[in-house]
Amino acid sequence: MAMAYFDSAADRLRAAQPILEKWAEELAHILGRGDIGGALRITLIKHNTASDSFRLQTGRHTGFLKLFNKSEEGVEGYRRERMALVALKGSGVAPRHLAHCDADGFVLSEFIGGRTLSEVISSNNALAWTRRLGVWLAKMDAKAPAEPCRGNWAEYLGRYRGLAPLGDIAGAEDALYEIPLCGMALARCDASFTNWMVPDMVTLKGVDYERAEMKPRGWDFVLAYQALIARFPEHGEALLEALADGFASQHRGALIADELSYLARIVLCARLEHKQAA
Ligand SMILES: Nc1ncnc2c1ncn2[C@@H]1O[C@H](COP(=O)(O)OP(=O)(O)O)[C@@H](O)[C@H]1O
Numbered sequence: 001m002a003m004a005y006f007d008s009a010a011d012r013l014r015a016a017q018p019i020l021e022k023w024a025e026e027l028a029h030i031l032g033r034g035d036i037g038g039a040l041r042i043t044l045i046k047h048n049t050a051s052d053s054f055r056l057q058t059g060r061h062t063g064f065l066k067l068f069n070k071s072e073e074g075v076e077g078y079r080r081e082r083m084a085l086v087a088l089k090g091s092g093v094a095p096r097h098l099a100h101c102d103a104d105g106f107v108l109s110e111f112i113g114g115r116t117l118s119e120v121i122s123s124n125n126a127l128a129w130t131r132r133l134g135v136w137l138a139k140m141d142a143k144a145p146a147e148p149c150r151g152n153w154a155e156y157l158g159r160y161r162g163l164a165p166l167g168d169i170a171g172a173e174d175a176l177y178e179i180p181l182c183g184m185a186l187a188r189c190d191a192s193f194t195n196w197m198v199p200d201m202v203t204l205k206g207v208d209y210e211r212a213e214m215k216p217r218g219w220d221f222v223l224a225y226q227a228l229i230a231r232f233p234e235h236g237e238a239l240l241e242a243l244a245d246g247f248a249s250q251h252r253g254a255l256i257a258d259e260l261s262y263l264a265r266i267v268l269c270a271r272l273e274h275k276q277a278a
């Protein structure tokens with residue numbers, strides 16, 4: 001007889017319990033900033049195939065703990081999440097890293113209150129939030145670890161899977177040859193709207209770095225545009241203008257918002273054409 005397996009919140013809690021119990025005292029100590037003897041209240045917020053996310057509370061202190069499983073995806077997700085939160089500590093763009101444990105695969109960070117961007121963004125306010133997203137992207141670009149690289153966007157995208165050949169899009173290949181890569185930088189690589197918290201309804205904090213990796217600078221801008229246009233197609237190009245406007249208002253470096261906008265438009269075209277051909 002086939003066994004049924006329910007991947008329920010109860011199963012997840014059961015698996016996480018021994019690990020969280022083992023570390024409860026240390027976690028309460030770190031969260032309570034040295035206060036002794038506080039109980040730790042643990043609430044499961046979300047789970048996916050690689051990780052479980054918990055709210056931790058002791059007294060008036062709250063933290064966010066992401067526990068990764070030992071699957072290949074979980075191990076890789078942990079490595080990326082930890083690396084990114086450590087690298088972005090003090091940047092203001094991400095929750096502050098508080099602690100991590102390599103052996104058990106968890107990261108503890110500051111708890112960001114409020115709702116996710118997904119809950120607050122709607123067609124009525126999409127352009128205002130898009131502009132704020134542009135500001136966040138520029139701050140992330142300024143704070144993320146980066147390294148120099150050579151090449152241009154035509155060469156880079158030419159090797160990218162899931163895109164139609166640039167030669168199929170009028171003028172794109174020649175234009176992108178003229179846009180140099182401005183270095184590699186840590187990119188979050190996940191523009192789901194649930195991955196931004198809006199603690200005060202104005203600023204954004206980016207969460208969820210389990211896919212973070214070094215990408216040509218500007219890559220998160222390209223992905224943000226794809227997510228925006230998929231959800232609010234009725235706003236079309238105005239989304240790109242708002243994103244570039246927010247980005248340019250904050251950015252002080254070598255990336256040019258107009259070039260990023262052009263790039264984002266071409267990647268969208270190449271993706272749609274590839275999908276149609278498939
Ligand atoms: N530091 C944080 N503080 C408060 N809530 C958070 C924090 N990080 C993530 N969250 C919430 O938990 C959810 C799951 O976390 P996330 O890292 O996105 O995991 P997943 O990989 O399952 O999407 C997020 O969508 C967000 O609502």
Ligand SMILES: [Mg+2]
Pocket residue numbers: 192194195208
């Ligand atoms: Mg997420």
